[in-house]
Amino acid sequence: MKREYLGDCSDFYKRWFLAESFPGTQLGAIPMLTDEWDDNDADLYSRLLGVEVIQRETLPNRCPQDPVRVEYFQVALNDLSRDIFLDPDTGLRIGDPPRRRRFDEYLFASELSEILCPRESRRVAIIYDQSIARGNEVGYMQQKVSDLYELGLFALAYCAQVAMVAVSRCDERIHQLHQAVTQLAYLPGDRVVSNIPS
Secondary structure, three states: OOHHHOOOHHHHHHHHHHHHHOOOOOEEEEOOEOOOOOHHHHHHHHHHHOEEEOOOOEOOOOOOOOHHHHHHHHHHHOOOOOOEEEOOOOEEEOOOOOOOOOHHHEEEHHHHHHHHOOOOOOOEEEEEEOOOOOOOHHHHHHHHHHHHHHOOOEEEEEEOOOEEEEEEOOHHHHHHHHHHHHOOOOOOHHHEEEOOOO
8 A cells, every 4th residue: 555545535445345344343454555654644544444553564575475574464463353454555466476576566365375364263354456357357356266265265355446355264254244245235246256155
């Protein structure tokens, strides 16, 4: 998340999705900052989205296996019962790292499976994802949630011009979220995809 985008319209979209999907819950948030923020910026982000920022440091531009980057996400392990929101510049990446080596633009699926959603956890991690193909958002996200299933992660995504992706080790949590999201009368059901087996 870049400082220049703090308070733009996407923050209101994020707040809407998080408030509707997790009512009465203050999520822990890792904004995945890619430039310097001061405490006032982090506090404003917290108020705008209705979350508690649990990691205020700048995300290291290192590959996912680098110990410095692994250490950055360790704060999420302090309370595994708490759901978390992650806000990368670009989105959730599955597979190989980007060629241009801007690792700090992404949250990697390996980080979800190895750090943020460990096997013993029932946590839901929600990711703001702009890395979807314009014009084929639903098809692109269907492939992404299918790939997450191969990693042992259950997932649901709401696809608009950007996506909100919810991921958990617990199929029951994603199933409940799917039911809640599809019951929102104003939400088009054909924009919701998940990998929960029917």
